[in-house]
Amino acid sequence: MPQPIELYFWPTPNGWKISIALEEMDLPYELKPVAIGEGAQFKPEFLKISPNNRMPAIVDPAGPGGEPISVFESGAILQYLGRKTGKFYPADERARVMVDEWLFWQMAGVGPMFGQASHFRNYAPKLVDDPVKIDYSVQRYNNEVNRLCGVLDRRLEGRDHVAGAYSIADMALYPWVKLAMLYGQDMAVFARVSAWLDRVAARPAVEKGLAVGAELRRPPPEADSEAAKLLFGQTAASIAEAASKQA
Numbered sequence: 001m002p003q004p005i006e007l008y009f010w011p012t013p014n015g016w017k018i019s020i021a022l023e024e025m026d027l028p029y030e031l032k033p034v035a036i037g038e039g040a041q042f043k044p045e046f047l048k049i050s051p052n053n054r055m056p057a058i059v060d061p062a063g064p065g066g067e068p069i070s071v072f073e074s075g076a077i078l079q080y081l082g083r084k085t086g087k088f089y090p091a092d093e094r095a096r097v098m099v100d101e102w103l104f105w106q107m108a109g110v111g112p113m114f115g116q117a118s119h120f121r122n123y124a125p126k127l128v129d130d131p132v133k134i135d136y137s138v139q140r141y142n143n144e145v146n147r148l149c150g151v152l153d154r155r156l157e158g159r160d161h162v163a164g165a166y167s168i169a170d171m172a173l174y175p176w177v178k179l180a181m182l183y184g185q186d187m188a189v190f191a192r193v194s195a196w197l198d199r200v201a202a203r204p205a206v207e208k209g210l211a212v213g214a215e216l217r218r219p220p221p222e223a224d225s226e227a228a229k230l231l232f233g234q235t236a237a238s239i240a241e242a243a244s245k246q247a
């Protein structure tokens, strides 16, 4: 029985990418919750694994050469797991480049833009008492979410999945794109995206991966709460201070 991979995780779209991948690849794993509202991402031992103070991260005790390896950044983790198992990440160079294109599109476009859309829609109204500023920001990021849904919809014309066979690129996209309707997008406009969401959702491993850590979920932090102070307005100096408190 292979030793389980340690999954440093909190139930958010970036975390679910990896719980879905581990389920899809049938790899044993052990959950290591990182309570991001309580500052666990600043613990020195976690920063050694994930210097960007973000989850997800993994430690694979059976890394290259049989030695442990840690990996942070969800895209790098997905590529690592894909190479390790030979699953959902084709070895053929042309097919792999296509998966990489859409994986990086998720990492650089969908993740950050959907993340900001979520922040200004769900969190900012609890933190900032200025509807004009919030409206502008909501509109800006909703437009980007809309544009990105349009790109994906065009891409899915005549395709079941984003980059050839179902791959780590679909796994990276799904947990974010499924939230588009919660950010006010009319998914009837993006019929191919909606059909793809249904296709991916029907996979048992996706259902299992999304259920991981459900009991850990928390409502958005209130203004002036400890969680809001820890999560928002982070600077280099505030991270150093938070890390020294967690040492």
Ligand SMILES: N[C@@H](CCC(=O)N[C@@H](CS)C(=O)NCC(=O)O)C(=O)O
Pocket: 012, 013, 014, 015, 036, 041, 053, 054, 055, 056, 072, 073, 074, 075, 111, 230, 231
């Ligand atoms: N680019 C990173 C983003 C990860 C990320 O933003 N994680 C968030 C939760 S979704 C986090 O750990 N936040 C902790 C914090 O803001 O301090 C990845 O894809 O791994």
